[in-house]
Amino acid sequence: MSVEAAARLPVRRRMRANYQTVRQVLARINRYPVIPAAIMTVMVVAAVFAPYVAPKDPLLGSLRDREIPPMWLEGGRSEFILGTDPIGRDILSRIVYGAQISLVIVITVTAVGGTVGTALGIIAGWYGGNADEIIMRLVDFTLAVPFILVALVTVIVFGQSFAIVVTLMAVFSWNGFARQVRAEALGIKTTDYVAVAKVAGASGYRIMVRHILPGVINTVLVVASLRVGSLILTEAILSFLGAGIPKPTPAWGVMVADGRDYLGTSWWIAFFPGLAIFLLVLASNFLGDWLRDRLDPRLRQLA
Amino acid sequence: MDLRRPLLPKAFGLIKFLIRRFISMAVVAILVTLFVFVLSRASGDPRTVFLNEYTTKEQWEQWGKDWGLDRPLLMQYLIWLGRAARGDLGNSLRESRPVTDVIKERIPATVQLAMGAFLFAVGLGLPLGVLSAVKRGSIWDYSGRTIALFGQALPPFWLGIMLILVFAVHLNWFPTGRRGGIDHFVLPSITLGWLTAAGLLRLVRSSMLEVLDSEYVKLARAKGASQFTVIWKHAFRNALTAPLTYTALVFVAFLTGAVVTETVFAWPGLGRLAVTSMSNLDLPVLSGVVFVLTGLYVLVNFLTDLLYAVIDPRIRLA
Numbered sequence: 349m350s351v352e353a354a355a356r357l358p359v360r361r362r363m364r365a366n367y368q369t370v371r372q373v374l375a376r377i378n379r380y381p382v383i384p385a386a387i388m389t390v391m392v393v394a395a396v397f398a399p400y401v402a403p404k405d406p407l408l409g410s411l412r413d414r415e416i417p418p419m420w421l422e423g424g425r426s427e428f429i430l431g432t433d434p435i436g437r438d439i440l441s442r443i444v445y446g447a448q449i450s451l452v453i454v455i456t457v458t459a460v461g462g463t464v465g466t467a468l469g470i471i472a473g474w475y476g477g478n479a480d481e482i483i484m485r486l487v488d489f490t491l492a493v494p495f496i497l498v499a500l501v502t503v504i505v506f507g508q509s510f511a512i513v514v515t516l517m518a519v520f521s522w523n524g525f526a527r528q529v530r531a532e533a534l535g536i537k538t539t540d541y542v543a544v545a546k547v548a549g550a551s552g553y554r555i556m557v558r559h560i561l562p563g564v565i566n567t568v569l570v571v572a573s574l575r576v577g578s579l580i581l582t583e584a585i586l587s588f589l590g591a592g593i594p595k596p597t598p599a600w601g602v603m604v605a606d607g608r609d610y611l612g613t614s615w616w617i618a619f620f621p622g623l624a625i626f627l628l629v630l631a632s633n634f635l636g637d638w639l640r641d642r643l644d645p646r647l648r649q650l651a
Numbered sequence: 652m653d654l655r656r657p658l659l660p661k662a663f664g665l666i667k668f669l670i671r672r673f674i675s676m677a678v679v680a681i682l683v684t685l686f687v688f689v690l691s692r693a694s695g696d697p698r699t700v701f702l703n704e705y706t707t708k709e710q711w712e713q714w715g716k717d718w719g720l721d722r723p724l725l726m727q728y729l730i731w732l733g734r735a736a737r738g739d740l741g742n743s744l745r746e747s748r749p750v751t752d753v754i755k756e757r758i759p760a761t762v763q764l765a766m767g768a769f770l771f772a773v774g775l776g777l778p779l780g781v782l783s784a785v786k787r788g789s790i791w792d793y794s795g796r797t798i799a800l801f802g803q804a805l806p807p808f809w810l811g812i813m814l815i816l817v818f819a820v821h822l823n824w825f826p827t828g829r830r831g832g833i834d835h836f837v838l839p840s841i842t843l844g845w846l847t848a849a850g851l852l853r854l855v856r857s858s859m860l861e862v863l864d865s866e867y868v869k870l871a872r873a874k875g876a877s878q879f880t881v882i883w884k885h886a887f888r889n890a891l892t893a894p895l896t897y898t899a900l901v902f903v904a905f906l907t908g909a910v911v912t913e914t915v916f917a918w919p920g921l922g923r924l925a926v927t928s929m930s931n932l933d934l935p936v937l938s939g940v941v942f943v944l945t946g947l948y949v950l951v952n953f954l955t956d957l958l959y960a961v962i963d964p965r966i967r968l969a
Contacts, residue, residue, distance in 0.1 A: 485675060492679045494948050496907045497941045498686065500929045504937055505690045581806055585911055588808045589926050604809055608915070611816050619816075622809030630804035 384634035391628050395447035402441035403427070406598045409436030415614045431616045433606060439616065442598035443624050449599045450628065453514060454579050458572050460518040465525025466568050470556050472526065473533025484530070487523040495520050495582075499591050508594040513586060517579065528571050529564045536563045566643045573636040577629040584625050600625050669957060676953045683945045684735070687938045688728050740939040745931050750939035754921065761920030764912065765905045767840030772847035772901065780855025781890075784863060785882055795852055802849020807908060811842035811915035843912040847901045858890040865889075902951045906944060 394401050404427075413436040419426050430439040472483040499516050506512055536542060536559070545555050586592030587601030595602055600621040607618025722730075734740070740750035775798075783795030818824045818838060825837050862868060863886050871885045910922035917923070921940055928936035 485678075488675055489679055489682065492676065492949065492952055493683055494906055494941075494945055496910050497925060497944055498683065500910075500925055501687055501690055501934075501937055501941055504929050504932060504934055577804060581804075584806050585808065585907075588806075589910065589914060590930055591926075601806075601808070604806070604812065608812055611812065611820050615816050615820075618809070618812050622806055622812065625806045625809065626804055629806070630800070633800070633804055 381634050381638045384631035384638075387627050387631040388635060391447050391624075391631075392451065394444045395451040398444050398448045402438075402444040403429070404438035404441040406437065406442045406445040407596055409433070409438070411436050415610065415617075417614065418616050430620050431614070433603075433617045434610060434614070439603075439620055442603060443600070443621055446598045446600040446603065446621060446624065447628075449593060449597060450580050450583060450625075453517070453583050454576055456514050457517045457521050457579055458575065460514075461521035461575075462525050462568055462572050464518075465522035466529050466561075466564065468522065469526040469529025470533050470560050470564065473530040473537060474552065474556050474560060480530070483526060487526050490520050490523045493520070496585070496589075499586055500589070503591040508591065510593060510597075513583065513592050516586075517582060521575065521579065524575060525568060525571050528567050532564045532567045533560050536560050570636070570640045570644045573632070573639045576632040576636060580625060580629050580632065672953060672956045676949045679952075680945060680949045684732060684942060685728060687941050688731055689724075691934050691938055692724070692727070735939075735942055740942065741935040743928075743936045744933045745928070745936070750935050753924070753936055754939050754943055757919060757921045757924050760918060761909055761913070761922065764836070764839055764843060764909065764918060764920060765902070767836045768842075768844035768847065768905060768908070768912075769901065771840045771844035772851055775844075776848040776851030777855055780852040781859055781882070781887060783852070784856045784859030787860070795856060799849045799853045799856075802846050802852075805845065807842060807846065807911045808915050810845060811838070811912060814838045814842060815915070839912050839916045839918055842915065843905060843908045846908065847904055850904075851901075855890065859886060862886045862890040906948055 409432065413428065413432050414434050416425055416428050416432045416436075417423050418431040419429050421431075428438050428440070430443070432438055433442070468483050468486075472480040495516075502512060502516060542555060542559050545559050550558070583592060583599070584601035584604075587599040588605045589601075590605070592601055593599035603621035604618045604625075607614070607616075607621070610617050738751050740754070742748060743750050743753050746753060779791065779795045779798065783789075783792040786792055815838060819826060826835050863882075868881060868885050871881050876885070906922075909920060910925055912918065913920045913923035914926050921944065925937055925940045925944075928934075928940065
């Protein structure tokens with residue numbers, strides 16, 4: 349070994365060591381869904397602090413500022429980062445408030461659907477027999493109904509409103525919870541600790557709440573997180589069709605529908621709200637998958 | 652499965668299963684139509700629609716008698732259902748002609764669109780699914796998985812609009828919408844078929860991976876069969892059962908998808924009819940569309956169950 353090479357050795361080793369730590373750090377980060385989590389965080393923060401985050405009023409526009417392109421394009425202005433729509437409203441601000449709508453709907457529907465579905469799932473699993481039969485047939489029923497069509501009929505009669513959207517979506521979102529929770533509850537029912545509780549004289553209610561419920565919580569969380577994406581999409585589709593959130597509330601689906609007629613001149617009106625939906629759904633699907641793999645890998649077939 | 656089980660109870664099990672599914676499908680159909688009916692009655696006396704300055708009191712009462720409005724609500728529902736089953740769905744409020752005619756006109760457009768979307772989904776999903784399973788970790792695999800991932804997250808209406816923006820408005824390759832020649836089918840078919848293609852791709856990929864790992868494929872390889880034979884003759888055929896039953900479910904996805912896609916592309920089919928009649932407050936037409944589509948939906952669901960039960964006997968036990 350020449351002197352020269354010997355002198356170079358430690359440096360090279362140090363370099364390799366550095367390289368390895370970088371790789372290790374990357375690998376560690378890779379185990380967590382960093383980018384989806386970041387997207388999700390940005391959206392949630394934007395939604396919660398909408399009045400502070402949004403640069404403009406989402407409903408008020410001035411006709412002098414209509415159809416201004418995003419700021420990096422020719423004719424764009426720095427005060428309207430993502431441009432404005434045909435009546436001069438700031439698109440970024442509307443997207444920020446739109447995040448609020450999506451978030452509120454997802455949380456409400458998941459809370460209602462998750463609670464009802466979990467309760468019915470546990471009841472079906474624990475009591476079995478007729479209760480099980482009735483609840484599971486109800487699940488089959490809600491799965492076999494063409495949801496969009498029922499939504500259209502409901503809206504024609506009752507008109508568009510936030511309450512109708514939430515109710516409709518809640519009615520058709522408990523089924524997945526009930527089905528998975530029931531399967532889980534059937535397994536827990538046969539465990540020794542439930543048998544012991546029964547022998548000790550615990551009531552059915554107590555066993556369901558104190559012994560079965562804690563055992564199905566992971567499943568509930570996984571089902572809920574896997575559902576978020578499709579709930580956001582469903583709400584967006586309803587709003588796009590004019591059967592969801594009424595105008596002028598800035599729901600993302602409504603914004604895309606508004607921008608449809610201006611594709612030739614101002615593509616950004618339809619583009620950015622749709623992009624927001626896409627990113628949020630993608631992020632929540634990623635996070636849902638990750639959470640499932642962490643908490644309950646057996647649910648893999650749930651998609 | 653116990654092979655020693657006698658044949659008769661097994662066949663009986665299948666029949667029992669089918670009867671059960673049939674009943675539950677009938678219940679769905681009845682409840683959905685009942686729901687539509689109750690809502691349509693809740694929105695007012697159906698006679699007011701036909702009321703004009705020439706209407707006499709006798710006419711008014713005759714209508715009431717004809718439609719059984721003097722009878723209990725349940726009877727009214729049965730009368731309505733009976734008429735609907737015979738193809739009498741009332742008149743459109745907008746166009747003042749029979750709903751059945753309005754619906755009939757729209758069926759071909761939807762069916763053609765569905766076929767186009769199906770071709771796209773199968774044409775993209777099947778080969779790419781196989782490729783990404785066979786060349787695992789390659790560029791094909793990554794692009795396949797990306798498509799599968801995006802397929803689930805892309806809002807269908809936005810996809811349609813972006814396709815119009817790029818390929819119709821800017822590149823001017825395809826028309827922006829409406830029905831017409833073969834070029835009119837491209838963008839709507841992609842929009843409607845995208846989600847299905849993604850689902851199919853995932854299914855084909857995972858079942859191909861499973862099959863490629865099996866003993867008989869290993870045996871075929873050991874025997875010295877060529878890569879082509881192994882993949883297409885041994886693996887592909889066996890990997891196809893799961894996706895086959897999925898393609899039956901595709902129809903159900905198309906139903907919802909058609910409503911969105913037809914709205915985006917101004918496609919004169921049933922889905923768009925449903926949306927326009929909603930915004931026109933034309934309840935008879937909307938109920939008619941729901942009636943027809945729910946019937947189809949329920950029927951296809953039932954046929955899918957049947958197919959499943961025949962292909963995979965384990966389902967019957969569920």
